[in-house]
Amino acid sequence: MxxxxxxxxxxxxxxxxxxxxxxxxxxxxxxxxxxxxxGRDDGDGDRGVPRxxxxxxxxxxxxxxxxxxxxxxxxxxxxxxxxxxxxxxxxxxxxxxxxxxxxxxxxxxxxxxxxxxxxxxxxxxxxxxxxxxxxxxxxxxxxxxxxxxxxxxxxxxxxxxxxxxxxxxxxxxxxxxxxxxxxxxxxxxxxxxxxxxxxxxxxxxxxxxxxxxxxxxxxxxxxxxxxxxxxxxxEPYRDLDQYFEKWNRYSRWSAEDLRRRGVRASGSRLLVRPWLRFLRMYALEGGFREGRRGMVLCWLAAFSVFTKYARLWEAETRDEER
Structure with a gap:
């Protein structure tokens, strides 16, 4: 209940x-x-009775x-x-x-x-x-x-x-x-x-x-x-190919959401936040208990944070060049 x-x-x-x-x-x-x-005929021979x-x-x-x-x-x-x-x-x-x-x-x-x-x-x-x-x-x-x-x-x-x-x-x-x-x-x-x-x-x-x-x-x-x-x-990811295919799309969307909110791709966000994500998931929240599977998962999460801000930086750079 x-x-x-x-x-x-x-x-x-x-x-x-x-x-x-x-x-x-x-x-x-x-x-x-x-x-x-x-439907199909049962084959029981009773053809005179409607089915x-x-x-x-x-x-x-x-x-x-x-x-x-x-x-x-x-x-x-x-x-x-x-x-x-x-x-x-x-x-x-x-x-x-x-x-x-x-x-x-x-x-x-x-x-x-x-x-x-x-x-x-x-x-x-x-x-x-x-x-x-x-x-x-x-x-x-x-x-x-x-x-x-x-x-x-x-x-x-x-x-x-x-x-x-x-x-x-x-x-x-x-x-x-x-x-x-x-x-x-x-x-x-x-x-x-x-x-x-x-x-x-x-x-x-x-x-x-x-x-x-x-x-x-x-x-x-x-x-x-x-x-x-x-x-x-x-079961979000069957393999790394699917992970990167999904994240290539999601990182663009995430960067667009950040831009709408007025967030900037500062150096600290690009450098510090991915490490903080890894440390939080792996050390503080026990990802190490999952063995190598947990280590890979936590590094992928950190990479996703970096990619999101890298996409945001790319968009800002293009705007400045126009």
Whole structure:
């Protein structure tokens, strides 16, 4: 069961009040696809008796829910681009939800066939940044209560049970933080600060939306917040190639966010902050307990800080040369 937590109103930071989100979203977005499966003959020879059409994945989920205790229906939103290695496990982990929607931004690998075989809808939408993609998608959902996942996350059975208990509780909060069990090279990391990682992902979508940042999108919730006890499994990097590919993109976005806030790429930020990040994660927060895996993780985190400020310095230098 979830642990309630006061009346805090945002993911991080502060901001002005936001207008209520649209309650009744569009039934379909551009490029939407329903994953329907054609039936076939059993071959038992009883051809004179009409047969009921095989049920779709959504009908099976609704039937399972009706057989159990009544609760609020749930929409699950997953955003994707070239996620063929992880999308199946992600979607399979939430087949029990009443609606599963995938919003894709131009995948060229096998993501779309997998998504269409499991999700209720697959919608194409041009990608701008994580926050903008999710804010566009939220009004497209059928149900008020929403769970947002990245394609490299999955809901284990204990978390599913806790979510269903929350949705059956009339006294629930308006949104819930979920701690993540972060994996690195096949093992969960239980130190280096990763053990405290949490995200606000289960919420009443009429009371929240994402702040318009380029990276590390932040949910602003107008209502009461609680915490779930069970963890969301997160496997962000399968190898270093994927890490550097992601960070090449994220470092540009992070530098843009810093520029908007008026932050400058001073020498101290370029030189000192990467070292401070490594020392904090490795020494103070126990990253050394993870062995070489922890050392690599902490150095990568320090490198990401340096790269972010190097990108900011590059942008400032170009401005001065104009």
């Amino acid at each position: 979830a642990a309630p937590r006061g009346t805090a109103r945002r993911d991080r930071g502060s901001g002005p009040g936001l207008p209520p989100l649209q309650r009744d979203g569009l039934p379909l977005g551009r490029g939407s696809v329903f994953a329907l499966h054609a 009921a059409a095989p049920r779709t994945g959504r009908e099976r989920r609704l039937s399972a829910r009706e057989a159990g205790s009544a609760r609020e229906p749930l929409s699950v939103l997953v955003t994707t681009k070239n996620e063929e290695r992880t999308i199946r496990a992600c979607l399979e982990s939430v087949r029990w939800a009443e609606e599963v929607v995938v919003v894709d931004s131009g995948s060229t690998d096998g993501t779309l066939p997998i998504a269409r075989s499991i999700a209720d809808r697959v919608v194409d939408h041009e990608y701008e940044n994580p926050a903008a993609q999710k804010n566009w998608a939220l009004p497209q959902l059928r149900h008020t209560w929403t769970l947002i996942l990245d394609a490299d996350e999955r809901v284990p059975p204990p978390l599913r049970s806790e979510i269903e208990s929350v949705l059956a509780d009339a006294g629930r909060e308006d949104g819930y933080w979920i701690y993540r069990e972060n994996h690195f090279y096949g093992r969960p990391i239980r130190s280096a600060g990763w053990q405290r990682d949490k995200v606000l992902r289960l919420f009443d979508r009429t009371k929240g939306e994402y702040r318009p940042t380029m990276v590390h999108e932040e949910m602003v919730l107008r209502g009461r917040e609680g915490f779930l006890r069970e963890r969301l499994v997160h």
